[in-house]
Amino acid sequence: MRVNKRVVLAVLMLFMLGVVAGCGASQEPTGENAAPEKATVVEKIPVGINVELSGAVASYGSNARNGAILAIEEINQAGGVLGKQLEPLERDCQSKPDEAMNLSAKLVGEKIVAQIGPLVSGAVAGCTPVMMKNQIPLIAPAATAVNATVDENTGKTRDYIFRVCFLDSDQASRMAEFALKELKVKNAVIFGSTSDEYAKGLAKYFKEAFEAGGGKIIDEEGYVNGDQDFKATLTKIKGKNPEFIYVPGYYKEVSILIKQARDLGIKVPIAGGDGWDSPDMVKVAGAAALNNTYFTNHYSVEDPAPAIQAFVKAYQDKYDKVPDAFAALGYDSAKLLAQAIKDAGAADPQKVTEALAKIKDFPAITGTMSINEKHNPVKKIVVIEFKDGKLVSR
Amino acid sequence: MQEFMQQMINGLSLGAIYALIALGYTMVYGIIMLINFAHGDIMMVGAYVGFFSIAVLGSNIIAALLFAMLSCAALGVIIEKIAYKPLRNSTRIAALITAIGVSLLLEYVTIFFLTPDQRVFPESAFPLHNYEIAGLVISNKDIFIFVLAILLMLILQYIIKKTRTGKAMRAVSQDPEAAILMGISVDKIISVTFAIGSALAAAAGVMIGLYYNTINPLMGIIPGLKAFVAAVLGGIGIIPGAMVGGFLMGILETMVSGYGSSLYRDAVAFGVLILILLIKPTGLFGKNTGEKV
Structure with a gap:
């Protein structure tokens, strides 16, 4: 019984310590109230x-x-x-x-x-x-x-x-509008990363905007971050003859994906979002493979x-x-x-x-x-x- | 049909890589019954050695390949001596956990010294060239990987079946104690096994770097796991099994992505592992032998 009492006492002490610490924390707002006078100095x-x-x-x-x-x-x-x-x-x-x-x-x-x-x-x-x-x-x-x-x-x-x-919804609908109005494509395939919310969100918003604008999504495929071989899915996509491919994801996979797509003879425009923004894109995919690819971004270094x-x-x-x-x-x-x-x-x-x-x-x-x-x-x-x-x- | 043939080509080049990695798994398992989970990471180190010898030393692709294979052979022997040899008489689970430890060590030491960023394999080392035959696209890289994989496997088969070292390896695999009695140095044979297995992994690493253009410190994990599935599929410990398992795995994955859905690819790969373990635990080429007690 005696031991028990000690334990209770220890718990009580700890609890009180917590209360004291809590008081310390709640003092901050009071300090803040005094701030405006100080700020003038x-x-x-x-x-x-x-x-x-x-x-x-x-x-x-x-x-x-x-x-x-x-x-x-x-x-x-x-x-x-x-x-x-x-x-x-x-x-x-x-x-x-x-x-x-x-x-x-x-x-x-x-x-x-x-x-x-x-x-x-x-x-x-x-x-x-x-x-x-x-x-x-x-x-x-x-x-x-x-x-x-x-x-x-x-x-x-x-x-x-x-x-x-x-927002991601803004950039995806901007790309849908660009594809429909400026590239004048009528159908598209989405082939994006399924490992993160960012890419999944872009794919969803692109689909909504593209279909709302009168376009048709003929296939939706996915890959996992870390993948290096996209040829099987790309060969399948090639067989469907799309006019446009939307690839929401990060540059690490996208750069390899685009290179393999071009190697397989896929020549249509490929596009994505701000996750593409990296010098590695050109290093990995090569300048030739990247021709006719587009992405939405916050700004361009080349803007005059x-x-x-x-x-x-x-x-x-x-x-x-x-x-x-x-x-x-x-x-x-x-x-x-x-x-x-x-x-x-x-x-x-x-x-x-x-x-x-x-x-x-x-x-x-x-x-x-x-x-x-x-x-x-x-x-x-x-x-x-x-x-x-x-x-x-x- | 044309699309199917193209998918076969895709599957074979992917399978060649899995097969090369699976060979190393299977060899080590055949000799000391250890699943060397660090194998995929040795492949990664091989890719880095290949990368630095091309990018920094400016060597050509064949020299880089040989250099990577030699360095990793040495690395494999060192890992065996330091990490696995002291545990040879311990439980198998202890050695297995050490292998996972070595795997993590290799990954994070590489990250520490070389940053987690990916590196771009120099394109100039092996310029891409595409051949179009009857509407099928085959690149010189596809051919190179396929031919090199077959060639290395043939050399391996020759070493195991025709040389004295190979004979000794088979002897150790069958009965280590009897092999000692016959005057075979088991330690030496195990070192040779690790050296050959790691050299094959290094070759696979350089090929992955060449084929996909990028390398990173964690690149060994997924191909390593898939190759492990390939080795089990063919029958772990059996060399032709690893080759066939690797190619089957590559083709299977490609066909699932091409005709099913790309989203189910990995689920199917590892589903196959579970099915094999349920139906034929010894793999396609495995014989059902009762375990000695």
Whole structure:
């Protein structure tokens, strides 16, 4: 019995420790209430950059971070926002949603005006409750899942979550429209990855849009990420004589797939989404095989527009590599935030949130955008064509 | 009909690769009753050695192939000496788990030093050329892989059936203790088996690199598993069985993708494994011998 009492006591002590720790946590909001008075004194505006600098999608996060830092440096050199300098607070969420959430909570404690990142929809979802509770806006550079900004159960827009990238449904329907109207094809085969939600979503939305536009899907096939041999299915597809093949997936498999398709004598246009965006496409498939292939993307490095070329040059000067779509989206996220702070007239999270929701015709690298009522950007999606190994926007 | 013939060509070139990997599985199993799960990863190391000798040393494809085969033969012997030999008298499950450990070690050491990114096999090493015969597309790579696989299998058959080493290997396989009594060095024979098996895996690795243009540190897992199924299909431990199993597996997969649905391809491949184990556990070429107790 005695032992039992001790155990009870130990549990009680642990419980009390928990209560004390809980008190520590609940003190944060009180500290925050005191923040506005402090903010008038501080000459810097802290901006949280919570992205994947290591782990599975490290290349997405690091490139977006590079883009955002470049934008912030440009803004600061031009005199900052409202006379104050932006101060980036970089954090690495290690490509883990739970780590992203913990870092968000810490960044909130550091009085950030807004958070940029994470890149992946799942990690954004991890941060969402923290941002909503503390009423601080989050700008997601590349979260393409529909429910990132909208609660799918209630259909309500998440007040503090915004994004600068297009949705998968948008890019799939853009490609369907491009195939029907500009390539003038009447039927298509879908041959996409079945291992991830991204590719499955694209296939579904493409089918809906293509059929709604009067086209006919004559076959649907799939592969698994990691596959290297697509010849059997391609031979089958060839036998059906389609006019167009839609291949939603990532460059790793798609590059091999296109090469094998061309080897088998399939000459029709092949198209896909932003997962195709990689220098490996040309290296693996070869320039000749890629002719007559198209993909939807956030922007094109080859776009001759002066603003885009200035960005590409600045990025190359600083990082010694060509900016990919994630770099451009990171850059746009930071520039969009600066615009919102300017519009709000104060570095106050609540006012900045209201300003973000009202953004109209903002000239971003990834296309002039307006934020709609679902906190998604409305912008034109570029279709990029491979021409002799070069990317040409259509 | 034309589409069917094209699918046969696709199936044979895929099957040639499975057959080469399956040979290594079967040889090692035949001698020491160990399913060497690191075999697919030795293939991956072979692909990397081939890649670096072409891309960095600038050697031609034959030299790269030989270099990869030699390096992996050495690697196979080292792995056997360090990881498997101390466990030779332990339970079979201990050796099996060690094999899985070696497999993971090879994968993640490669990732650590060479990053998880895929690498593009230099196209210049073996430029593609397509031949069109009566509407069928056959590439020089298809022919190369098929001929090389058959050639290596014939050499292997010769070594096992006609040479002294081969005779010793068969002896060890039948009864290791009796083989020792006959003056055969079992350790040496096991080393030779690992060397030959790993060299064949390296050849398969370089061929995969050539054929699909890309290599990555985890490329050995799925082909390794499929080749294992092929070895079981033919009758594990039986060399002609591994060849036939490999080709059957390649053709089966191709036909499922071509005439059924590509989504069921892997389900059918591993379904076949379950069926064989249920109906004829010794495989197509296996004899039903009662286990000695």
